[in-house]
Amino acid sequence: MNEFELIAKLTRSLPGNSTVVTGAGDDCAVLDLGLSDRYLLLKTDAVVEGVHFVSTAAPEKIGHKALARCLSDIAAMAGRPQAALITLALPKTFDPEFIQRIYDGVNALALRHGVAIVGGETTTNPECILISVSLLGDVPKNKCILRSGAKSGDAIFVTGELGGSIAGKHLDFEPRLPQALWLTDNFAIHSMIDLSDGLANDLRHILKASHVGAELLSKSIPISRAARSQAKAGSPGKTPLLAALGDGEDFELLFTLASKDAVSLLDRWKMQFPDLRLGCIGKITSAPGLKLRDETGVHSLESHGYIHFA
């Protein structure tokens, strides 16, 4: 049983109550605690030394990443982050200055996005550093964007450039919070997710939740400079395109909206966020499955085994 099978089994029988709008399975849990106009968003996420960062990483960047991952999930619901708790699990031989520098990274990011750090704890973890962040946010009820709203005919958009995040971006990306708010303030976004598992895998989450398929246009996938450099230096099998489709931790926004709004979105985006690329990379289809169109035809991503690159 792998991680996804285990999670599927566990989440089938979780206790609920009347506050739950959307439980496990989206970027955040969505709760109705009685606010007339807003839902609450609840998210937790952990980073572990040796898995999400190496022991030689700058502690400020480790702290930044721990909070930024949660903020990116709030962005994926078009929410506002409000308050966070920080759990540090550390070997007993911790260096107080190192911990202070982790908090410096957390605090600087929190200040930029108006997030209060309202507590947490330190505990012991024998072999490595683990940082778990809990985040509470809110979102207007009529602007909360789920993974499940994609419709056949929607245009698929992605911010930024993809792949090769391991070269550095995974530690110092800026969560796309203002972009997500602007999108829902100005357009009827149908579905949204942040890219953590890789474009192909995260798009599959939208497709599954929305009961639709998608066709991506190979030439339109925005490939990062880091992905190109790594492809030159690395094994010949992993092309820059495959890196952009499969590499994790891009932390960009992937979203869909009605294709009639696509041109207007691209025009207004350029005015609003001139320094951040936005690309239309394909369309949602009623036929299930994830397909890639290139100069040689239309290929099923699954049937080419691209899933194994993620």
Place this chain on the structure above:
Amino acid sequence: MNEFELIAKLTRSLPGNSTVVTGAGDDCAVLDLGLSDRYLLLKTDAVVEGVHFVSTAAPEKIGHKALARCLSDIAAMAGRPQAALITLALPKTFDPEFIQRIYDGVNALALRHGVAIVGGETTTNPECILISVSLLGDVPKNKCILRSGAKSGDAIFVTGELGGSIAGKHLDFEPRLPQALWLTDNFAIHSMIDLSDGLANDLRHILKASHVGAELLSKSIPISRAARSQAKAGSPGKTPLLAALGDGEDFELLFTLASKDAVSLLDRWKMQFPDLRLGCIGKITSAPGLKLRDETGVHSLESHGYIHFA
């Protein structure tokens, strides 16, 4: 620098915002997200294999404890728990059945207290199991009990019997949620905390937050059977009384209220909770410090070095 010094340093400069009523330093963070009658409560807590449970503990009890610790903190604010997220950090060689049984323990407790489990994650932790729980609750604005409300002359009460929790109670205690709600529904509770660090240490948290002192009556400290058994079997220096004062993880409620209400409280408690002991163990004083009165006189707990037993 020890854990407490580090936390004090870190919490001096945490980012805040307008939602924060009480940040780091009480049992839960208290937030005002705009509900007219209620505050939100936010708490996170982690249990680690080898620290909070041994590897041979029943997985249902490990899950129970992970959630129960957070519920106990919500009880200490007289709040209602609403929704929880569960983070499991596991060695790669995890046994799916073991994880399922951890969730069985979490879910059974959640169902009893009406808590929704709305997500979480599994991640890798090289050497041991770590479970981090995030909990969102709420509390009527006029019934949220902080550590900082104790007043000179207050009677000090504690539920249950103390000490020796390591014999088993630390894994299967029931959070005192209904008791806390009943207390604030029927009496003007001034301050409250749940016992995790031991009676003497947790009372000191109240004293420090409230800028008062306390005098405990030695004969009134409720000593558990487990504490007595362990004292017989263990080293002669650790008496049952010291175990009740110093042992951690009792997860009972410690609270204060005006002494004029003490008799009425004891009478009505016996009717309401006949199976759970409630004891008046001393009084709050304007003079700072924590003192213990026994047949030989009044002793400063600090000056006897009892702090080292905690």
